[in-house]
Amino acid sequence: MDPVPESAHTARAVARWSGHTVSYPPGEILLAAYRRRGPVTGIGRYVYLLGPEANRFVFAHSELFRWREAFEGLIPVDGSTSLIVSDGSAHRRRRRLVQPALHHRQVESYLEIMADNADATVDEWRPGQRVDLYRQFRSAIRRSTIESLFGRRLAAESAFFGAQLQALLDLVDHLPQVVTWQRRLRTRQWRRAMRARARVDERIASEISRARSGSIDDDDHVLASLVHGRDETGDGLSDEEVRDQVVTLIAAGFETTSAAAAWAVYAMLTTPGVWERAAAEVSEVLGDRPPGRQDLARLTYLDGVVHETLRLYPPAVVSARKVATGFEFGGREVRAGSMLLYSPYVTHRLPELWSEPLRFRPERWMTTDPDHPKRGLHEYLPFSAGAHRCIGATLATTELTVMLARLLARRDLCLPEQDIRPTSFAAMRPKHGLLVDICE
Ligand code: HEM
Numbered sequence: 001m002d003p004v005p006e007s008a009h010t011a012r013a014v015a016r017w018s019g020h021t022v023s024y025p026p027g028e029i030l031l032a033a034y035r036r037r038g039p040v041t042g043i044g045r046y047v048y049l050l051g052p053e054a055n056r057f058v059f060a061h062s063e064l065f066r067w068r069e070a071f072e073g074l075i076p077v078d079g080s081t082s083l084i085v086s087d088g089s090a091h092r093r094r095r096r097l098v099q100p101a102l103h104h105r106q107v108e109s110y111l112e113i114m115a116d117n118a119d120a121t122v123d124e125w126r127p128g129q130r131v132d133l134y135r136q137f138r139s140a141i142r143r144s145t146i147e148s149l150f151g152r153r154l155a156a157e158s159a160f161f162g163a164q165l166q167a168l169l170d171l172v173d174h175l176p177q178v179v180t181w182q183r184r185l186r187t188r189q190w191r192r193a194m195r196a197r198a199r200v201d202e203r204i205a206s207e208i209s210r211a212r213s214g215s216i217d218d219d220d221h222v223l224a225s226l227v228h229g230r231d232e233t234g235d236g237l238s239d240e241e242v243r244d245q246v247v248t249l250i251a252a253g254f255e256t257t258s259a260a261a262a263w264a265v266y267a268m269l270t271t272p273g274v275w276e277r278a279a280a281e282v283s284e285v286l287g288d289r290p291p292g293r294q295d296l297a298r299l300t301y302l303d304g305v306v307h308e309t310l311r312l313y314p315p316a317v318v319s320a321r322k323v324a325t326g327f328e329f330g331g332r333e334v335r336a337g338s339m340l341l342y343s344p345y346v347t348h349r350l351p352e353l354w355s356e357p358l359r360f361r362p363e364r365w366m367t368t369d370p371d372h373p374k375r376g377l378h379e380y381l382p383f384s385a386g387a388h389r390c391i392g393a394t395l396a397t398t399e400l401t402v403m404l405a406r407l408l409a410r411r412d413l414c415l416p417e418q419d420i421r422p423t424s425f426a427a428m429r430p431k432h433g434l435l436v437d438i439c440e
Pocket of ligand 1 (some may be wrong): 083085095146247248250251253254256257260314315316319321345382383384387388390391392393395396397432
């Protein structure tokens, strides 16, 4: 597809946002530390391993690390048997039992659900209206994730899960030590979150017992495979393990993906020509039809939009590992017991890896581009790598592509003046949402 001519570009954002890539101050501090001190920076028990070679080391040496202590702050939401807080053989066993539901071919069978949920949101909007796209896409993505993985019956209760999980996500949107104090002091926020957790658990427990008794809806793929799946020794998951994986998939799925959806729309509206070119591709490949299996590979520019969004706005700004066995890296000793952090944000903004790193350039991901990068997982790591690589990566990128394709096909948007600043603990997202005006 040819680039859209300059004359077809319209101003979609107030001048101050035009071509502006938003920065996240804590990420910028890490970038400056990398520049000044190289790949290893220590602050107390926290050790930052930054840059591509550090990532390569972290991904190649999972035997040195533990995940449980690194992510224990998530246990109040996800549960103590969740994949993200599992280590060693327990992690491998649980991951093998969860994986089938998120395989590439399985994800392709969710395309219609994703498109329907996007349409239901977008079709409510009227020309002249101003909407908070982040919040609206967040609930569409939550509903779509629940419906894809657990079927229509549970998706009908998406608002219930959203409200309860919010109380839990608010609790864990802090440093793990803060969560530990909340627990010790039994603060109001802690008690509110625990009441929400009890309501979620009760609802999921009744689904699990329904599934165990053989009563499964035809679209309840994942619950069925979690409840009835067996490993090579014939063992399956306990009720607690099933509960923890169900909640983890729902919570991990919508928080991160909806943050990325908002940044994708922000970038498309503020980078001259990107919205028009993406919309032209969607119209050429799909007309007004939702994307089917064969179409995804043809939406190459939109695929570049998704990649470029996850490069500049990786929802996981940093990720953590607990050091189980001390090691040396970059001439520095890292002791057992330290908390190691590495950063997709830092790596994704390095000029030595990316030409014009702060420019949002979807075409850099197209094979026809002279700058087309063949990227290693240590250079482009929005989903991490190694044993705990995001199990929902295909679901997330497919969901983003489908939702953006439907938005581009059905609505024209502009970005009004507003306060756009990122916030993060669990996922970097626009703190005050993302307001957009629906054009004629
Ligand atoms: C743009 C969206 C997403 C991003 C950026 C993202 C990012 C990540 C990252 C960085 C990790 C690894 C943490 C580490 O070890 O360092 C991870 C793990 C995980 N993600 Fe995602 N994620 C996204 C969407 C999803 C979705 C849609 C699901 C499921 C429906 C999901 C489920 C999980 C699970 C279960 C794990 C833990 C895997 C394990 O420990 O084996 N994520 N994600």
